Each structure stands twice: as C-alpha cells, then as structure tokens.
Amino acid sequence: MLNLSSAHYENRKLENHVENRTVHTLKNAELNIFETHLQASQVYLRFPQPVLASMIKGKKVMHLDGSPSFGFLPxxxxxxxxxxxxVIDFPEASVHNPTQCLALALSEEKLQEAVDLLNNRGTKQNGLEWSVMDYNYHFTNDVAINQILQRLIFIFTENHPSKDIFSDLLIQELVIRILQTETKSMYRKKSLTDANNDRISYIIKFIRENLTEDLSIDILSEKAYMSESNFYRTFKxxxxxxxxDFIIEERLKVAESLLRNPRMSVKEAYLASGFNSFSYFCRIFKKKKNLSPTEFKEKSNIFG
Incomplete structure (x- = not known):
C-alpha cells in the first residue's frame, strides 16, 4: 500500500476536515493529496486535466457520470x-483514521508521448494503434504501479533541482503500465466471452483451462499460430x-481462491493451481502477497 512521505506531513496545512488539499506542482504534472477527517457525503470535485486518482488510506464511495457507483479502497x-x-462519499473518515487519496493531474501532451512511445515499438496484434486509455477505468494497482506512485510521492515532496526530469520519466512508465494493465484486463474479459476473436484472448482462455499442464512457449505459440519469438514479443x-509471468499470475489467483476455502489444505491448493514445486510456490506466493500460503490461509479464515 502507499504511504505519504514525512515531507508531506511537515509541509501540509490542515485548513478543513473534508477533502483538505495539499498541492505539489511540477512542469508537466500536479500531485494533489486529499485528507478527510470527518464522515461526509456528496462532496464534489473536478480537475481541468486528466487525473489518476489512487486511494492511500480509508474508503470512499465514488459516483461518476455514466458509471455505476463503486467503493474505492487502498x-x-x-x-x-x-x-x-x-461526487464522493466518505463513510468511514474520522480524526484518528482519516481517508487519504492522491490525485495525479497529467498533461494531455505527456499522455500522448507515452502512447507514441508504445506505437513506435509496435502496434497491437490486430494492427490497431495504441491510444490513450479508456477513462473511468477502475483497477487494482499491481506491484510496479504501486512502486511508481510511491516514488512519485517522494519526488514531488522532495527538494531536488532535477525532480521535473525524474517525474517525467516515471509518469511515462506509469502511463505505459496502466495501458498494458487495461489491455490485459480487456483480453481477460474477452477470453470469457469471445475467445476466438483474436489470438491473445484465445491463448489466455487456453492458459486458464490448462493451468495444471505444461505451458511452454513453444506450445502456446503453436496454439496461437505464431513463431515463438513473435508470440513472446506480441504478448509482452x-x-x-x-x-x-502471466501463467504465474493466473496460478496464484487459483491458489488464493482455494486457500480461502477452510476445507482446502495448502498442499491441495498448491497441487490444484499447477505449480510443480512446493518450495517455489511458497516463495513466489510470499513475494506477491507478503504472506506465506499458510499465513494467508489463516488470515483469510479469521477475517473471511
């Protein structure tokens, strides 16, 4: 999860208890930190630039035009x-447990630069060019996105003469990773409903249906009717x-789901998720979840 830097707390002023705003501005971006210390509802907020909003602490309920309302969590x-x-509700905010959220306002120019960089390295498998991500895209940060956001919090709040350069590079990486995360999400959905429409969706469906089998690059590329090098390059x-890495993600999802079942042992979850080494399974699970499979299972059974 994200944490605010000590520099933020040293320089911010709490002028109100609902959506108290601290602003850090650089040449091509603006980092806004919002803190709410009282329960509230129907709070309005609007930015003149595209924005990435990311929860740090607490809970919001977001109401956006044209989208169903959703809970917004760290x-x-x-x-x-x-x-x-x-339009935002704060159902749990309090003085001792404030709700905290960051809003990273980005220039249209910087968004387009990241898209152009991706297109310079190749279009999508269907020949379409990359474009700016769909708006109102709600997602869970992966480890890499979380690390970039944490680094940006530090850069925006530090006193360094080159922080504009540092932030530009990180924002470019952030936008590319979000675009790829969105594309991955799209292919996952298509694999459930329209897997035969493109090769990547078909391969994702094949992976999900054969997680306990050997899923080597040569097998997957043959299923996709592509050379190994072209398949690997296109997928990545x-x-x-x-x-x-995608296969490991899917196997971990299965293992996580099974471990939530109080009747399923750790060994049974390991065998059913397709890993061929118990020690590797335990090691990669702890790396991704910050808990061992046993610890995760115990915690899930207590709070689930």
Missing part, C-alpha cells in the same frame, strides 16, 4: 478525463508481462 486507482465531475508488448 491499492486501487481510477483514470478520469478532464473536467469529469466526481500488449500485456506488459511475459507469458510465463
């Missing part, structure tokens, strides 16, 4: 277009992860 983000009206370019 570790989650949403992309909003310029001038999007947000569009989804932001290698086929092997």
């Amino acid at each position: 570790g989650e983000s949403v992309i909003l277009p310029s001038n999007e009206k947000m 370019h569009e989804l932001g992860s290698s086929p092997n």
Whole structure:
C-alpha cells in the first residue's frame, strides 16, 4: 500500500476536515493529496486535466457520470478525463483514521508521448494503434504501479533541482503500465466471452483451462499460430508481462481462491493451481502477497 512521505506531513496545512488539499506542482504534472477527517457525503470535485486518482488510506464511495457507483479502497486507482465531475462519499473518515487519496493531474501532451512511445515499438496484434486509455477505468494497482506512485510521492515532496526530469520519466512508465494493465484486463474479459476473436484472448482462455499442464512457449505459440519469438514479443508488448509471468499470475489467483476455502489444505491448493514445486510456490506466493500460503490461509479464515 502507499504511504505519504514525512515531507508531506511537515509541509501540509490542515485548513478543513473534508477533502483538505495539499498541492505539489511540477512542469508537466500536479500531485494533489486529499485528507478527510470527518464522515461526509456528496462532496464534489473536478480537475481541468486528466487525473489518476489512487486511494492511500480509508474508503470512499465514488459516483461518476455514466458509471455505476463503486467503493474505492487502498491499492486501487481510477483514470478520469478532464473536467469529469466526481461526487464522493466518505463513510468511514474520522480524526484518528482519516481517508487519504492522491490525485495525479497529467498533461494531455505527456499522455500522448507515452502512447507514441508504445506505437513506435509496435502496434497491437490486430494492427490497431495504441491510444490513450479508456477513462473511468477502475483497477487494482499491481506491484510496479504501486512502486511508481510511491516514488512519485517522494519526488514531488522532495527538494531536488532535477525532480521535473525524474517525474517525467516515471509518469511515462506509469502511463505505459496502466495501458498494458487495461489491455490485459480487456483480453481477460474477452477470453470469457469471445475467445476466438483474436489470438491473445484465445491463448489466455487456453492458459486458464490448462493451468495444471505444461505451458511452454513453444506450445502456446503453436496454439496461437505464431513463431515463438513473435508470440513472446506480441504478448509482452500488449500485456506488459511475459507469458510465463502471466501463467504465474493466473496460478496464484487459483491458489488464493482455494486457500480461502477452510476445507482446502495448502498442499491441495498448491497441487490444484499447477505449480510443480512446493518450495517455489511458497516463495513466489510470499513475494506477491507478503504472506506465506499458510499465513494467508489463516488470515483469510479469521477475517473471511
């Protein structure tokens, strides 16, 4: 999860208890930190630029035009277009447990630069060019996105003469990773409803249906009717992860789901999720979840 830097607390002023705003401005972006210390509802917010909003602490309920309302929790983000009206509820905020959220306002120019960089490295497998992500895209931050946001909090709040350069590079990476995360999400959905429409969706469906089998690159590329090198390059370019990393993600999802079942043992979850080494399973699970499979299971059974 994200944490605010000590520099933020040293320089911010609490002028009100609902959506108290601290602003850090650089050449091509603006970092807004919002803190709410009282329960509130129907709070309006709008930015003139596209915004990445990411929860740090507490809970919000977001009401956006044209989208169903949703709970907004730590570790989650949403992309909003310029001038999007947000209506926000704060059901749990208190003086001792404030709700905290960041809003990273980005220039249209910087968004387009990241898109152009992706297109210079290759279009999508269907020949379409990359474009600015769909707005109102709500997602859970992966480890890489979380690390970039944490680094940006530090850069915006530090006193360094080159922080404009540092932030530009990080924002470019952030936008590319979000685009690839969005594309991965799209392919996952298509694999459930329209898997035969494109090769990547078909391969994702094949992976999900055969997680306990050997899923080597040569098998997957043959199923996709592509050369191994072209398949690997296309998959990684569009989804932001290698086929092997994606397979591990899917196996971990299965293991996590099974471990939530109080009748399922850790060993049974390991065998059913397709890992071929118990020690590797335990090691990769702890790396991704910050808990061992046993610890995760115990915690899930207590709070689930």
